[in-house]
Amino acid sequence: MTFSRRTYKAFISATLLPLLCGLGQLAESATVTRPEQLIGATREFLEREVADYLQRSQIQARYQVEVNRLDPRLRLALCDQPLTTKLESPAQPIGRATVRVSCEGTAPWSVFVPAQIHLYRDVVVARRPLQRNSTIEAADITLAERDVGLLNQGYLTSLDQALGNKLTRPLQPDQVLPPSQVSPAEVVRKGDQVVITAKNSTINVRMPGEALSDGALGSQIRVKNLRSGRVIRARVTGPGQVEVMM
Structure with missing residues (x-):
């Protein structure tokens, strides 16, 4: 069976080039730390940190960890030691977080990986429109699940923390009641x-x-x-x- 020059080139492109590319990627993966490894190390670290935080604080909540995408062109030397991870900010693993992933081997390096920790808790919200200076009653509030990492003004987790107190600002239905808007009646x-x-x-x-x-x-x-x-x-x-x- 004979091949023309054009057919031969097509055969090379279809069979050998993908093989060569795969071998090149395999060789590269043996010498560099890829973004996927950094993301995986960050996710595993934050999963442990959040679980430990909830246990220490005796908080009942569900959570979700999202690690931001990294530049796929990022290439770091392959680490000959296990990667180390450290929470740079904030102090507690809630909301926006930055994790330092480091190699402490013979070719040391560090990279900062951004992530988001969604921590869902039951917090006090308004059931109906509430006026400023009104005294909070049981029919005015309820508990609803919210991502507390987004609640920069704080939140209350018990109805008893609000009942009988006075509102310093009006509140709309389903709006979270922050501690700063509650004062003793x-x-x-x-x-x-x-x-x-x-x-x-x-x-x-x-x-x-x-x-x-x-x-x-x-x-x-x-x-x-x-x-x-x-x-x-x-x-x-x-x-x-x-x-x-x-």
Whole structure:
């Protein structure tokens, strides 16, 4: 069987060139660290870091690790030691992260690999539109799963952290309630009649008073002693109750 020159060239292109390219890639893979190896090392490291973080913090959550693509032209010398990995930022493996992948062998090098850790937790969100200065009730909020790595203003994980408190800004349905938008609600209002408790280790005296300002639980307010007429500062201990230490 004979081949023409054109047929022979086509045969070489179809059979030998792919083989030569494969051999070239195989030879190269034996001398360089490829981007896929860096991505794999980063993913395995972050999977361990997130699992350890959740265990230490006793947090129930699901997570997903995404490692950014690297330039396929990246070529680093093949490392004769196991690759080392270190979390550069942030302090905890949540949200955007950067991992330093290093070779500490005879031809040392380091490269920074960006990634994203999606950490999904149940957080407090609004069930309906809520107005500024409104007191949060059970019908106003619920728990919903969110990627907390995206919640730069923080979040609450328990309804009890919000119930009975006051909103400092309006909130829309399904909007996450950040801690900065919650303040203790006043349990004493200006003009309320209150009971002043004055005590020390041996004496406990009660007297009627009048609140001269609003006050949340634990806050200090001005109170007028209705017996003496004196104005004092007392700590709010409950609705209609204030305390001063003697």
